[in-house]
Amino acid sequence: xxxxxxxxIPFFNCSYVxxxxxxxxxxxxxxxxxxxxxxxxxxxxxxxxxFLDRIVYIRKENGGTATALNKGIETASGEYIAWLSSDDxxxxxxxxxxxxxxxxxxxxxxxxxxxxxDENNTxxxxxxxxxxxxxxxxxxxxxxxxxxxxxxxxxxKKECFEKVGYFDPQWKYTHDYDMWFRMILAGYDLHYIDEIxxxxxTHIEAGTRKYQPQILSEVFQLESKYRPLLWMHLYHxx
Numbered sequence: 070x071x072x073x074x075x076x077x078i079p080f081f082n083c084s085y086v087x088x089x090x091x092x093x094x095x096x097x098x099x100x101x102x103x104x105x106x107x108x109x110x111x112x113x114x115x116x117x118x119x120f121l122d123r124i125v126y127i128r129k130e131n132g133g134t135a136t137a138l139n140k141g142i143e144t145a146s147g148e149y150i151a152w153l154s155s156d157d158x159x160x161x162x163x164x165x166x167x168x169x170x171x172x173x174x175x176x177x178x179x180x181x182x183x184x185x186x187d188e189n190n191t192x193x194x195x196x197x198x199x200x201x202x203x204x205x206x207x208x209x210x211x212x213x214x215x216x217x218x219x220x221x222x223x224x225x226k227k228e229c230f231e232k233v234g235y236f237d238p239q240w241k242y243t244h245d246y247d248m249w250f251r252m253i254l255a256g257y258d259l260h261y262i263d264e265i266x267x268x269x270x271t272h273i274e275a276g277t278r279k280y281q282p283q284i285l286s287e288v289f290q291l292e293s294k295y296r297p298l299l300w301m302h303l304y305h306x307x
Contacts, residue, residue, distance in 0.1 A: 071100045072172075074164050074224070075147030078105045079137035082112040083155040085270065090120050092158035098165040104144055106137040135236035135244035142230055151224050156270045163266040167224040170262050178225040178252065179260040180218045183267045190268065197269065198222070201261040208259045212250065212299055216288075218259065220245035221267050229257065242280055243287040250295040254302055 076093045080086050086105075093103045103124045105117060109131030117126065129140055142150060149168070153159060167179050185194035199217040201207045211217050233251045236244040253259065 071098070072149055072168070073100045073102065073147035074098060074149045074151055074168065075141070075145035075227070076101055076103045076151045076153055076159075076164070077138055077141030077145065078103065078153050078155055079108055079134050079141070080105050080110060080117075080155045081108040081131065081134075081137075082110050084113050084116070085157075085272075086113060086155040087116045087119070088158045089153050089155045090117070090124060092160070093153060094120070094123055095161050096159065096164045097162050098168060101164060102145070102147060104141045106141045108132060108134070108137040133238055133241050135238040135240065138244075139235040139238075142227065142235060145227060148227055149224055150227050150230075152220055153267075154221050156272065157221050158268050158270075160266050160268070164224065166264060166266060167262060170260070171224065174260060176258065176260040177229055178223065178257055179262055180224075181222040181262045181264050181266040183219050183222055183269045184265055186268045186270050188270070188272045190270075192268075193271070196265060200263060205258045205260065206303075208261055209253045209299065209303060212253060213296055213303075216246045216249065217261075218245070218249050219267070219269060221269065233257075240287055240291070242284045243291055246288065246291050247295075250291065250299065254295070254298060 078089050090103060090105065105124050105126050107128040125144060127140060127144060138152060151164060171179050182196055182198040182200060184192045185197040186192055198219055199211060233255045237247050240247045
């Protein structure tokens, strides 16, 4: 039997959530569960109603994306974890293609490229992410320059969290960046798959637009903390 994949969708007052859920349910991969973690929403909950018999729905007090993801991971029954923001959506073969690659290569973690889309699903920038070759050294080396991993493109074994811990809620906007640093330093390879498998949305309420100063502050703190450790890890391993 194929391993189960748990797709976790954190949800907070997002008008696009039904597209995210439908894209998860439309996956060609045969063994998935979709977990929607409602992080204390006060709007757009009615958009969940058509899906409640096909998803795992969890409601919690508002605590931020990291806490919603952690709640989903705790609840997940799958061997693998995928994350989808409620304003983005997966292409139908997203999970199938990543699972095929990961099982073939014995990978614990993979990420892909993506399109940058607008409110109407029009592609603004195709292949928006950094592209890499099959050389596994390229990805961690790039972390000395920036974060090349879009969190909604990832697929990873749930057991990874047992080794490196869950997402850290102190990083309200960059909990994913913190996690990828921790995984590299723990010895995990971040496998890149050179395909567009998600659509990443920009819109007026997007956190990446509304909270740029806070995001940049967190990025500075994380890079100051981790880059010296990463440099030592890459070039002077003990």
